[in-house]
Amino acid sequence: MKRILFFILTGLYLIIGVTSCFNDEGNYDYVELPDFYVDTTGIISYHLVTQFETFAIPSRLVYVGDKSGLDFIWAIYRSGGGQSTVTADTLAHTENFAAPITVTPGSYYLEFCAIERATGVRATQRYSLTVESANGAGLLAFYQKNGTGDCDLIRTPLFIGALQESSVKRSLYTQANPGHPLTGEPIRMGTVSSGTNQYINLLTESDIVRLSAIDMTITFDFNGIFWTAPSVCKPEGWYFSGDELLINDGLAYVTIVGWSNGMPLFPGPKVLMNGEYRASPHGIISYANCVIIYDELAKRFLHCTEWSSELTLPSTGGAFDMTAVGKEQLYLDNGFTDVSATFYGYSVMQTPGNPAQRSLYVFKTNGNASNCSGVAVIDLSTCPAIAQANLFAVSSLGPILYYATDNSIYKSTFGLSDQSLAAPSAASWTCPAGETVTCMRLFKHAGISLSESAVCKYLLVATWNGSEGKVYIFSANIATGELSAAPVETYGQFGHIKDLQFKAQ
DSSP states (O other), X not given: OHHHHXXXXXXXXXXXXXXXXXHOOOOOOOOOOOOEEEOOTTOOOEEEEETTSEEEEOOOEEESSOGGGEEEEEEEEEXXXXXXXXXXXXXEOSSSEEEEOOSOSEEEEEEEEEEETTTOOEEEEEEEEEEEOSSOXXXXXXXXXXXXXXXEEEEOXXXXXXXXXXXXXXXXHHHHOTTOOBOSOEEEEEEEEETTEEEEEEEESSOEEEEETTTOOEEEOTGGGBSSOOSOOOEEEEEEESEEEEEETTEEEEEETTTSSSSOOBOSOOEETTSOOOEEEEEEEEGGGEEEEEETTTTEEEEEESSOSEEBOOOSOBSSOTTOOOSEEEEEEEEOOSSTTOOEEEEEEEETXXXXXXXXEEEEOOSSGGGOOEEEEEEOTTSTTGXXXXXXXXXXXXXXXXXXXXXXXXXXXEETTTTEEOOOOOOSEEOOTTOXXXXXXXXXXXXXSOSSOOTTSEEEEEEEOSSOEEEEEEEBOTTTOOBXXXXXXXXXXXXXXXXXXXXXX
């Protein structure tokens, strides 16, 4: 019965609908709108803007009519997040835009909207804006000169696509903090760019300062970055990937960036139940905020999560026992993985007291301790000059290891499944006479406003000749690791450089 009723009602609906169509006399009042749109021919939709500087852009509005009947709105809002979280600030009510951009450095949309008051019809255009600090984004060089630490900023189109030419901004730290010289030999620099947390950590042998990424002024000293500061200030290592890991006087401290309001502070050190440990200066933060360090006392890896105060032992299974390595650690970083949804850590190890016997230890770093296990041990002893190597870098995109001696850069490739090493080769580059390599980093940032990601496409090398520091940037093949025969860019007039890190704001 219900089905019969359904068909009857459906038939009546169709008859009434068709009859209505035929009875439609077409007596409508049509209003022909004038041309009303934004001309996007050749438009540049992305712009890099310096905070507090005036930014000007024409609306490119096409309107055949009296523009006095239009309302104009230029509004800005942060990119990312759902629509329900978007809060826009109106910057101007003029047809063309020219005004200072005062929002906090970050990624934004600037939207133009013209509204015809009589009809409510709109014409709109949206632009992507990266607002950078007065110093801007770029490659920070952390060095010592005349007994104090300082930073210079290299700005290049290699890393920032919106730039037209390269430049170097000098002595950013000392200019911003003239009353606080940074003493002690530089060790490490850390840049944090996570939401409203935009800052830089500078570590020397005897001090830590946290700087605003916007103007490089000190926001916290050593005592200020902890809930309760340790009695000994002896910075040794710092790492960031969602969380921050600090190694101070052989102990590991972890804080969750973005968890608390304002600047995140370090709680007490991670503890090892029923024992002591001494963390090496190297550490990584990997998948699911898994923190892994190396215990120099028992010569083994230790694991913890961001929320736990306790260090635990990883798995004993796999290609090697992570709880009984028995080697000296020289290097540790996240790197290439050949298995989907699996994350690998890479550590260069040597037999205690024997630099000629060095190996690359590869292990899984997935989540909890039971998922951390050995993947491969690759013998590096056949690599040329490996016993003299003191700097290392591993790619995130392929099985590629770079290492540096005092005056040369080498490259090796390896296989994970068969734990093999490709045929060793001669040095990829040797620095000019009188210069010594002081820092080597593989560029692992995507860069800003680039048509292609810059991750692992550049190898950064710093040298020192006793009076001047230099930075050499080499192009790197992400598949093979081959370096350009000569640097693609070279910069000079630095101090003794110990670290190079990209600053995104």
